[in-house]
Structure formats: C-alpha cells, structure tokens
Amino acid sequence: DGGITQSPKYLFRKEGQNVTLSCEQNLNHDAMYWYRQDPGQGLRLIYYSQIVNDFQKGDIAEGYSVSREKKESFPLTVTSAQKNPTAFYLCASTPRTPWFSPQHFGDGTRLSIL
Amino acid sequence: DAKTTQPNSMESNEEEPVHLPCNHSTISGTDYIHWYRQLPSQGPEYVIHGLTSNVNNRMASLAIAEDRKSSTLILHRATLRDAAVYYCIHLNFGNEKLTFGTGTRLTIIP
Numbered sequence: 001d002g003g004i005t006q007s008p009k010y011l012f013r014k015e016g017q018n019v020t021l022s023c024e025q026n027l028n029h030d031a032m033y034w035y036r037q038d039p040g041q042g043l044r045l046i047y048y049s050q051i052v053n054d055f056q057k058g059d060i061a062e063g064y065s066v067s068r069e070k071k072e073s074f075p076l077t078v079t080s081a082q083k084n085p086t087a088f089y090l091c092a093s094t095p096r097t098p099w100f101s102p103q104h105f106g107d108g109t110r111l112s113i114l
Numbered sequence: 115d116a117k118t119t120q121p122n123s124m125e126s127n128e129e130e131p132v133h134l135p136c137n138h139s140t141i142s143g144t145d146y147i148h149w150y151r152q153l154p155s156q157g158p159e160y161v162i163h164g165l166t167s168n169v170n171n172r173m174a175s176l177a178i179a180e181d182r183k184s185s186t187l188i189l190h191r192a193t194l195r196d197a198a199v200y201y202c203i204h205l206n207f208g209n210e211k212l213t214f215g216t217g218t219r220l221t222i223i224p
Contacts, residue, residue: 042214090157100146105157
C-alpha cells in the first residue's frame with residue numbers, strides 16, 4: 001500500500017544537538033509538508049516543498065532546516081537553535097493537481113528533550 | 115490566513131448521528147472546504163471536501179450553506195472509533211497551505 005513513513009516514532013535530543021526526522025512517501029506526490037503540533041493545539045506549518053530542490057518557509061521555520069533532493073524524501077532537521085523542540089512532528093504530502101487535493105499524513109515523530 | 119471557527123468540544127451517543135458545525139465567514143468563491151480528523155497520537159486523516167454542493171462519501175456527508183459561510187460535517191451513525199479531533203479548513207487557490215485551528219474534540223458515549 002502507498003503511504004507516508006515517518007521515522008523514528010520517538011526521538012530524544014540532548015541540549016545543543018541537531019536531530020533529523022525522516023519522511024518518505026511512495027505516493028508519487030509532488031508536494032510535501034512538515035508540521036509541528038503542541039499538546040492541545042492544532043498543526044502549525046514549518047516548511048513545505050512543491051517540487052524537488054525547492055522549498056519554502058512556513059509559519060514557524062526558525063530553528064529548523066529541510067532538504068528535498070528526491071521526490072519521495074523530505075527530511076527535517078531540528079537544530080540547536082530551536083530552543084523549545086519538544087512536540088509532535090507530522091509530515092504530509094499531496095499531488096499538485098488538482099490544487100485542492102487532500103493531504104496525506106504520516107503517523108508522526110514525537111521529539112523530547114533529555 | 116483562512117480562518118474557521120468550531121466548537122471546542124461535542125459529545126454524542128453511540129449509533130446516533132453527529133452534526134459538527136464550522137463557520138468560515140471569510141471564505142471566497144474559489145475556496146474549498148476540507149475536513150480532517152485526528153485520533154490520539156496519530157496524524158490527521160482526510161475525511162471529506164467540497165466547494166458548493168453537498169458531498170457524500172463512505173465516511174461522512176458534508177452540508178455546505180448556500181452562502182458558503184458555514185458547513186456541517188455529518189457522521190450518520192457514530193461509533194466509538196469516531197472519537198477524535200475534527201478540523202475544518204478552507205483552502206485558498208494560490209495559497210494551498212492548510213491552516214489548522216484547534217478543532218472540535220468529539221466524544222462518543224457508549
């Protein structure tokens with residue numbers, strides 16, 4: 001079955017450490033997204049990419065970085081500059097046409113600080 | 115940003131219909147209305163979307179007001195597995211980013 005795979009499911013970060021969250025999709029979707037969710041809150045957009053080798057900042061990009069070298073992969077790095085990284089991180093993808101296509105989500109990575 | 119307003123929480127009895135309301139007074143003519151739901155510790159799941167006409171699929175029905183400033187997600191016969199947070203979103207052409215509010219937490223009473 002096609003879908004989105006996020007790994008790891010749980011991740012712990014030490015102070016001053018960068019960590020990378022993996023997101024892979026086999027849906028042949030062009031666009032991919034990263035969201036952050038804090039307890040009891042909705043999702044907030046971190047970065048998105050509509051095509052390989054191109055990406056844009058979302059609403060809360062500070063302290064995060066991404067790359068899009070392959071269509072199926074969109075890894076997110078949480079850098080040491082992100083002072084409050086504890087959250088639930090969700091990756092999503094969608095085809096670019098039609099423009100109103102629904103997004104498909106992975107099962108998330110829960111990041112905590114040691 | 116595209117804003118929607120939903121009640122924070124609702125309760126319903128099992129096997130009864132559930133009507134989840136959403137106000138989207140700033141919607142424009144080409145915006146689509148999407149509904150997603152999120153179970154605990156999982157990613158959101160697409161439920162249904164529509165533009166003007168009412169829509170039905172295997173999961174739910176979407177009733178859109180004539181002026182499009184509100185919509186209602188209808189679960190025809192709620193089960194315990196429908197307990198989730200439901201998000202209503204309207205999607206702007208040219209700005210195809212989902213803006214999630216806090217949604218409606220639906221509790222199903224056995």
